[in-house]
Amino acid sequence: MAQMKYFYELTISSSPHAHTPITTQTIMRDVLIALAPALLGGIYFFGFRALAVTLVSVAACVFFEWAYCKITKAHCKIYDLSACVTGALLAFVCPVTIPYWTIILGALFAIVIVKMLFGGLGKNIVNPALAGRAFLFSWPVIMSTWVSVGYENAPGLLSTADIVTSATPLANMHQGMMPTDSIMDMFLGNVGGCLGETSALLLLIGFGYLLVRKVITPRIPVAYIGTVAVLTFLFPLGNDRIAWMCAQVCGGGLMLGAIFMATDYVTSPVTKLGQIVYGVGCGVLTVMIRYFGGYNEGVSYAILVMNCCVVLLDRIGRPVKFGAPRKEAAK
Amino acid sequence: MNFKRQFREGLLTKNPVTVQLLGMCSTLAITTSLFNGIGMGLAVTAILTCSNILIAALRNFIPSQIRIAAYITIIAGFVTVVDLLLKAFIPALSQSLGVFIPLIVVNCIILGRAEGFASKNTVLASAVDGICQGIGYTLALVIMCVIRELLGNGTFGGGLLNGGEGIRLIPSQFPAMQMVMPVGGFLTLGFVIAGSQWLMKHLDIKNKKKEAAK
Amino acid sequence: MKTETTAKYVLRLALTLLIITSVVAVALAGVNAITAPKIAQLNAEKTQQAIEAVLPGGFDQEITDFTDDTGLVSKVYAGANGYAFEVTPSGFDNTITMMVGVDLEGKVLGISIVSHTETSGLGAVAAASTAAGEAFRGQFVGKSGSVSVTKDGGEVDALTGATITSRAVCSGVNAALACAGNLG
Numbered sequence: 001m002a003q004m005k006y007f008y009e010l011t012i013s014s015s016p017h018a019h020t021p022i023t024t025q026t027i028m029r030d031v032l033i034a035l036a037p038a039l040l041g042g043i044y045f046f047g048f049r050a051l052a053v054t055l056v057s058v059a060a061c062v063f064f065e066w067a068y069c070k071i072t073k074a075h076c077k078i079y080d081l082s083a084c085v086t087g088a089l090l091a092f093v094c095p096v097t098i099p100y101w102t103i104i105l106g107a108l109f110a111i112v113i114v115k116m117l118f119g120g121l122g123k124n125i126v127n128p129a130l131a132g133r134a135f136l137f138s139w140p141v142i143m144s145t146w147v148s149v150g151y152e153n154a155p156g157l158l159s160t161a162d163i164v165t166s167a168t169p170l171a172n173m174h175q176g177m178m179p180t181d182s183i184m185d186m187f188l189g190n191v192g193g194c195l196g197e198t199s200a201l202l203l204l205i206g207f208g209y210l211l212v213r214k215v216i217t218p219r220i221p222v223a224y225i226g227t228v229a230v231l232t233f234l235f236p237l238g239n240d241r242i243a244w245m246c247a248q249v250c251g252g253g254l255m256l257g258a259i260f261m262a263t264d265y266v267t268s269p270v271t272k273l274g275q276i277v278y279g280v281g282c283g284v285l286t287v288m289i290r291y292f293g294g295y296n297e298g299v300s301y302a303i304l305v306m307n308c309c310v311v312l313l314d315r316i317g318r319p320v321k322f323g324a325p326r327k328e329a330a331k
Numbered sequence: 332m333n334f335k336r337q338f339r340e341g342l343l344t345k346n347p348v349t350v351q352l353l354g355m356c357s358t359l360a361i362t363t364s365l366f367n368g369i370g371m372g373l374a375v376t377a378i379l380t381c382s383n384i385l386i387a388a389l390r391n392f393i394p395s396q397i398r399i400a401a402y403i404t405i406i407a408g409f410v411t412v413v414d415l416l417l418k419a420f421i422p423a424l425s426q427s428l429g430v431f432i433p434l435i436v437v438n439c440i441i442l443g444r445a446e447g448f449a450s451k452n453t454v455l456a457s458a459v460d461g462i463c464q465g466i467g468y469t470l471a472l473v474i475m476c477v478i479r480e481l482l483g484n485g486t487f488g489g490g491l492l493n494g495g496e497g498i499r500l501i502p503s504q505f506p507a508m509q510m511v512m513p514v515g516g517f518l519t520l521g522f523v524i525a526g527s528q529w530l531m532k533h534l535d536i537k538n539k540k541k542e543a544a545k
Numbered sequence: 546m547k548t549e550t551t552a553k554y555v556l557r558l559a560l561t562l563l564i565i566t567s568v569v570a571v572a573l574a575g576v577n578a579i580t581a582p583k584i585a586q587l588n589a590e591k592t593q594q595a596i597e598a599v600l601p602g603g604f605d606q607e608i609t610d611f612t613d614d615t616g617l618v619s620k621v622y623a624g625a626n627g628y629a630f631e632v633t634p635s636g637f638d639n640t641i642t643m644m645v646g647v648d649l650e651g652k653v654l655g656i657s658i659v660s661h662t663e664t665s666g667l668g669a670v671a672a673a674s675t676a677a678g679e680a681f682r683g684q685f686v687g688k689s690g691s692v693s694v695t696k697d698g699g700e701v702d703a704l705t706g707a708t709i710t711s712r713a714v715c716s717g718v719n720a721a722l723a724c725a726g727n728l729g
Contacts, residue, residue, distance in 0.1 A: 134509075134514075135509055137509065138483075138508040138509040139504075140705075141705050294709065394558055401562060404565050404569055411573055412572070415577060415580040418584045418587075419583035419587070422587050
């Protein structure tokens with residue numbers, strides 16, 4: 001009996017037994033750190049309402065995940081920080097003037113319907129933050145009100161009544177014109193747009209951090225942005241090819257989408273070839289929607305559509321089993 | 332035939348929308364106001380009952396090789412009659428449902444019940460089947476309509492109450508427009524199916540307990 | 546079922562179908578005969594109402610020999626106070642059918658949208674009986690020559706988030722104005 005007692009204290013589990021310090025939590029923490037520069041940029045360009053909207057969104061996402069787990073009596077995993085990332089990304093793809101109740105409903109949709117009902121993190125088919133944004137187009141006027149940048153135009157924390165609206169560079173480009181803002185402004189983020197998407201520079205800093213920490217590989221973002229660059233260079237809607245290409249690449253949510261959303265582990269392919277095809281697909285769809293679509297911006301819908309193709313893209317570029325006959329491998 | 336069982340099947344356990352998943356096109360498209368749901372439900376019930384009766388009456392007369400062609404002809408005839416009558420006497424409903432009334436011809440519920448039930452059963456049983464399945468369809472449609480109209484438009488009874496505007500329950504800036512768009516149709520259908528599954532399971536457990544108590 | 550392939554059986558199939566289709570056809574003809582006048586009357590009333598909404602005093606006759614360079618004008622009605630044009634510009638989703646009233650001096654009397662499939666909440670505002678819809682349609686009253694939205698350098702304020710619908714309505718009004726100019 002004495003021996004049996006010790007036996008029960010052993011933890012018996014199946015292999016692998018090797019441990020890695022990388023967990024979902026550390027990855028998500030790195031993503032949050034990488035998003036920080038863009039948030040600071042958002043606060044600088046649009047005022048403290050940007051911070052407030054982001055915090056509300058993050059809090060709502062975490063709360064809804066916790067509440068869902070409570071109600072369904074499921075194991076609660078809010079400490080993996082994935083809900084925080086979803087909340088931050090959702091806020092980043094909304095205009096800074098969005099009312100708080102709207103972003104809370106967006107968080108509800110993103111977390112409960114898109115993520116938890118499909119089985120939680122790892123089982124969702126599409127990116128929750130982008131699906132939340134798509135759902136928020138239920139209020140199209142709210143989602144297409146763009147405040148002018150600058151300290152004096154910053155919307156109030158509680159009231160957005162007397163804001164100065166402006167056209168975004170994307171709206172200009174959608175009409176086939178060069179944006180009124182300079183390319184430099186667009187690169188730095190000194191233009192109208194969603195809360196966290198305007199500054200290509202700050203997003204690229206986050207990209208660099210993620211690459212250094214090896215959280216993501218450059219395959220999807222490079223394939224995505226490269227495709228958009230090539231297509232817009234080949235088919236410019238103006239006289240200056242280079243300027244048009246730069247404006248398209250820096251404008252709208254392309255950087256944010258390509259770096260932080262298209263690379264979502266759950267909703268992107270696992271094979272190298274699959275990832276490249278996925279990135280190219282996102283790029284082609286983005287350009288098609290920007291050129292021919294009804295909306296100004298195509299990034300979110302392009303990524304959502306490609307998310308749905310991931311199950312197919314995962315089949316291409318699979319490594320051949322060692323020692324498998326060629327014919328069988330082809331099958 | 333057991334009419335009570337037929338009624339139960341039509342309403343819940345073999346509901347054409349939530350269990351058989353028939354006629355999805357019109358279900359998803361028109362469930363945006365109570366008026367639409369009731370109108371479409373009644374139109375389908377009327378057509379389904381008539382076609383079921385006629386097909387059951389002719390079931391020994393129609394050779395099996397040409398049965399589908401014959402059924403479709405009969406169904407299309409009834410649909411066109413209903414379409415013309417609606418256009419002449421309830422133009423508002425005809426306008427609101429648009430192309431979906433003529434499309435009842437290809438609504439799988441009608442052909443499905445013709446092939447699956449009326450061609451093998453008596454006229455009376457088929458008539459009851461048509462009415463029960465029609466009520467089940469109408470019920471599912473009305474539930475979807477109420478949910479989508481409330482969440483997507485903020486009103487109840489659109490096209491019917493309060494001079495067609497419906498009774499406003501949610502102030503007009505809050506409702507989520509996507510709920511009356513296609514995506515809302517799919518979402519609502521999913522939830523309604525889940526709800527009906529839950530209800531069936533719940534009733535099942537209850538019945539078993541009852542039997543066990545005996 | 547041995548006789549399935551015989552001529553007699555094939556004839557039976559054909560005859561059965563023939564009987565069913567004939568009966569259905571006769572029944573439909575009957576229903577059509579009852580409902581056709583009623584439907585025609587309803588359609589005429591609807592057109593009448595749409596015209597009266599944009600052309601005070603209604604119309605006396607329909608003009609069939611009009612010159613239309615845009616290809617958007619489908620019907621022209623003439624009345625004592627001017628003309629009503631049924632135009633069908635293409636909107637965001639599909640064609641918009643609208644009625645444009647133009648007075649004898651070539652000024653827009655009013656517009657009304659008969660049918661459309663624009664996005665609800667955005668483009669559909671153009672046809673709505675809300676304050677925003679009335680304000681949008683009201684902008685066209687009194688305009689002459691050609692109209693366009695402010696983004697294109699014109700005077701019409703586009704509906705929020707629905708530039709394409711607004712442009713479509715403008716192109717419809719322009720087609721009507723051009724056609725009115727041709728009528729003299």
